[in-house]
Amino acid sequence: MDIDTLYALRSSSGLPSHPAIFLVLLVLTWALHMIAVHVMLGSTALALTGAFSSNANWRRLAGPMLDTAKVAVSIAIVIGVAPLLFVQVIYDPFWYVSNVLSARWAIAFIVVLLVAYWAMYHHYFVGKEGGSATSRWSLAVSLALLLAAGFIMHALTSQALRPELWMAWYAPEGHLETAGSGIHEFNLGRYLFFIVLAAPVTGAWLLGCRRYLDRREPNDAPYLDWLAGLGNKLMTVGGFAALICYAAWMATLPGSAAGFPVSLWSIGANAAILLLILTPALFRSASGGYGPFATATGAILLIATAREALRHRILFGTHGYELSTYAVNLDWYSNALFCLTFAGVGGFAIAYSVAIAWEAGKTPAVYTASPRVDRLGGFALAALVVWIAQYFFFGFLVMTR
Amino acid sequence: MDNSNEILGLYPTWYQPALGSGWVLGIIAVIHVLASHTSVGAALVSTWLATVAVRRNRPELLEYVRRYGVFLLVFSYVLGSITGPGIWFSATVASPRGLSALIHSYVWWWATEWVFFFIEVVGIYLLVYLAGKVDGRSYLKIAWIFGLASWATMLIIVGILSFMMWPGQERWFTEGGTLNGFFGLYTFAQILSRTCFMLMAAALAGGLIAAYLRDGAFRLEMTRKLAWVGILGAVLGAVFFQWGLTTLPESAQLLMKTRLPGSFVPAMWAILTAIVIYFFALLLRPGTLNAPLAAGMMVGLLIFGIWPEERARESMRKPYVAGQFVYSNQIIARDVPALGVKSELPALEARGMLALHPFMPEHLRQIGEGNELEAGHALAIVYCSNCHGLGTTGTRPFGEMFAGNRDAADIERFIKGALVTGNMVNMPRIPLHDDEAHALAQFIASLPLWHSITR
Numbered sequence: 001m002d003i004d005t006l007y008a009l010r011s012s013s014g015l016p017s018h019p020a021i022f023l024v025l026l027v028l029t030w031a032l033h034m035i036a037v038h039v040m041l042g043s044t045a046l047a048l049t050g051a052f053s054s055n056a057n058w059r060r061l062a063g064p065m066l067d068t069a070k071v072a073v074s075i076a077i078v079i080g081v082a083p084l085l086f087v088q089v090i091y092d093p094f095w096y097v098s099n100v101l102s103a104r105w106a107i108a109f110i111v112v113l114l115v116a117y118w119a120m121y122h123h124y125f126v127g128k129e130g131g132s133a134t135s136r137w138s139l140a141v142s143l144a145l146l147l148a149a150g151f152i153m154h155a156l157t158s159q160a161l162r163p164e165l166w167m168a169w170y171a172p173e174g175h176l177e178t179a180g181s182g183i184h185e186f187n188l189g190r191y192l193f194f195i196v197l198a199a200p201v202t203g204a205w206l207l208g209c210r211r212y213l214d215r216r217e218p219n220d221a222p223y224l225d226w227l228a229g230l231g232n233k234l235m236t237v238g239g240f241a242a243l244i245c246y247a248a249w250m251a252t253l254p255g256s257a258a259g260f261p262v263s264l265w266s267i268g269a270n271a272a273i274l275l276l277i278l279t280p281a282l283f284r285s286a287s288g289g290y291g292p293f294a295t296a297t298g299a300i301l302l303i304a305t306a307r308e309a310l311r312h313r314i315l316f317g318t319h320g321y322e323l324s325t326y327a328v329n330l331d332w333y334s335n336a337l338f339c340l341t342f343a344g345v346g347g348f349a350i351a352y353s354v355a356i357a358w359e360a361g362k363t364p365a366v367y368t369a370s371p372r373v374d375r376l377g378g379f380a381l382a383a384l385v386v387w388i389a390q391y392f393f394f395g396f397l398v399m400t401r
Numbered sequence: 402m403d404n405s406n407e408i409l410g411l412y413p414t415w416y417q418p419a420l421g422s423g424w425v426l427g428i429i430a431v432i433h434v435l436a437s438h439t440s441v442g443a444a445l446v447s448t449w450l451a452t453v454a455v456r457r458n459r460p461e462l463l464e465y466v467r468r469y470g471v472f473l474l475v476f477s478y479v480l481g482s483i484t485g486p487g488i489w490f491s492a493t494v495a496s497p498r499g500l501s502a503l504i505h506s507y508v509w510w511w512a513t514e515w516v517f518f519f520i521e522v523v524g525i526y527l528l529v530y531l532a533g534k535v536d537g538r539s540y541l542k543i544a545w546i547f548g549l550a551s552w553a554t555m556l557i558i559v560g561i562l563s564f565m566m567w568p569g570q571e572r573w574f575t576e577g578g579t580l581n582g583f584f585g586l587y588t589f590a591q592i593l594s595r596t597c598f599m600l601m602a603a604a605l606a607g608g609l610i611a612a613y614l615r616d617g618a619f620r621l622e623m624t625r626k627l628a629w630v631g632i633l634g635a636v637l638g639a640v641f642f643q644w645g646l647t648t649l650p651e652s653a654q655l656l657m658k659t660r661l662p663g664s665f666v667p668a669m670w671a672i673l674t675a676i677v678i679y680f681f682a683l684l685l686r687p688g689t690l691n692a693p694l695a696a697g698m699m700v701g702l703l704i705f706g707i708w709p710e711e712r713a714r715e716s717m718r719k720p721y722v723a724g725q726f727v728y729s730n731q732i733i734a735r736d737v738p739a740l741g742v743k744s745e746l747p748a749l750e751a752r753g754m755l756a757l758h759p760f761m762p763e764h765l766r767q768i769g770e771g772n773e774l775e776a777g778h779a780l781a782i783v784y785c786s787n788c789h790g791l792g793t794t795g796t797r798p799f800g801e802m803f804a805g806n807r808d809a810a811d812i813e814r815f816i817k818g819a820l821v822t823g824n825m826v827n828m829p830r831i832p833l834h835d836d837e838a839h840a841l842a843q844f845i846a847s848l849p850l851w852h853s854i855t856r
Contacts, residue, residue, distance in 0.1 A: 082515055099493045107491055346519065367534060
């Protein structure tokens, strides 16, 4: 596809804000989505290991990890909606073509994810007391399907970066192939890299858990120490594995991305992985802590930025595709609506939800909210009421104009 | 950069011969509507019940809210949260430019809905896991934040769906502005009718939980409460739905009268009547409630209520798929001066689809003796396959069109008389060149042969 065609494939409706805003949000929300995905994969793998293990610590860990996995799938899906939205807005020519060319896989993604989620719930409900043989295997099926869903996403993203091959995929030997049944492009190194990162991120999560549990169950030192040891090991060993996969990815980049492995962006990604490896030493985290998870979040954000830089290198460097030339039809109302809702309604509601869940989790008895937490809830509720009122106010204003 | 004279921004086509891409999208959408309607309605019902439970200090009611929440988590939230993006995925492959037009105009509204969706998902976990573990005042706050956030997701999506049918204000075409596209009478009618139907769906789903209650008296009380919610939801929903139909433009009304199967209206009334009778029966004899009956009613609502309703909505906006400017076959058919959008029909009229489609093999750009059937097939793929099966399967298959007539000349006459001129109210105008119309007619006439070759 030449650059004129790529530009023609852009939406003629344009964008309601400058593309740079969507780009920043895309990177940010994708990074947050991936952290949830990593915790989801890591906790499912740990729950699975625990379900099949005879070791008391592993078996004990399996329960909370299954709970974590269940919530993490939800959070991963919910946050994943945002990058899915933003990628369609600024990279529509690439995303839509790639999806159509593998349409059956794009649809299969939904079914695969659904079965994976329900299989996890099957183990949760049937296998509460350690799991029956069947439910343990359903958890294994769940993990396998989650990995398959990730692979489909990976393939769709990879295909989007190869406009020069689209026509050959759509009309091999000049004849239209409209079934959308093929996976046309993938990079095993890249896929494994993003999967393997689940180990250090989950390791950091375990270190946070150790700290959290320490306050609630201070007499449980042997188990908590074991937990911290596992977290540290996952961070270091997983970090090294990620480094190897990253090298494999870089070694197999297409010619259109030549030079990227030695770019500043790539050096930044390497530094982020090294940071994950060194985190246990840096934080002396035998007793756990929240610092490692905050560090892991920062590292994933750096990696997400490097990933976006690679996309830019390929689309702009090779094909001349400039994001900044996307037509803008500024819409002030919807811009303001999102910003105020995000900061006001979302900010208060999520802060309140996290605060009350956090405090209630630490309290063995019934938790009575502190005045501060209670006030936060009041603000969240008031912000919601104001939001609904403005919706109808502007609605009637438009109708009566 | 404007390349409208050189090449059009048309995507490759996904053709699904067994079902049709529209049906794949429809199936996912209908499942999503059931799950999302149930979850929004249930959020409102749960907020009400949680308020009663806390104010009157009734722990058994709180336990009902918790169990209802667990059911919602496993059913509505898993199914709803996955099929939600699922609609995007299926629309991406079935109707990329229609979806793109919506997303590029309403991205910030969707992002705002995402904020509420996030609050809602966190809220359902809190509602379930903090039941009985926090003080009553806090639990009430959690319930109300959850309920209102859930309803707000509906407020946003209803406006986008309304725009999909018809921009709220005619001036949207010239002035732009998402508010102008979002708000019209139809938007408000939908808010009312959907809220009521959501409460009805929630009452049906709540029956499933009530059926498992062991405390007989409490079970009867819950069954009666839910029955009243269901009756009010069904009756008021039907009233507002009727009002919503009157707010639609004349062309949509015409399409509804002429293009929908005769069974549509009776089927809708039948399912509503059955649901109202069901709830009245529960009021009179609440002891008859059981899980298979409640589940059966939900499946009935899905198959006989939501499916035909969604199909009708789809039919009424034909030949457009979004905002009355993107045709169902993905071609932009109308100028939208406010956005700088230009109709692609003049370019197609001047140069033809084969010349302008970016994903057309080079040997099909010109029609000659050796490629006529293949060019006809390519035209059918681009122009027709969104709505028609190109054989004997899928939706409205060509094999069953033209009353079995396979005379190429007759088919070509029809194409030139009705389609090239845009004389069919429910079909897009298809500005084929003479040689393109001839090739398409040859392809349709040769369908049995073509199928035997390509099967």
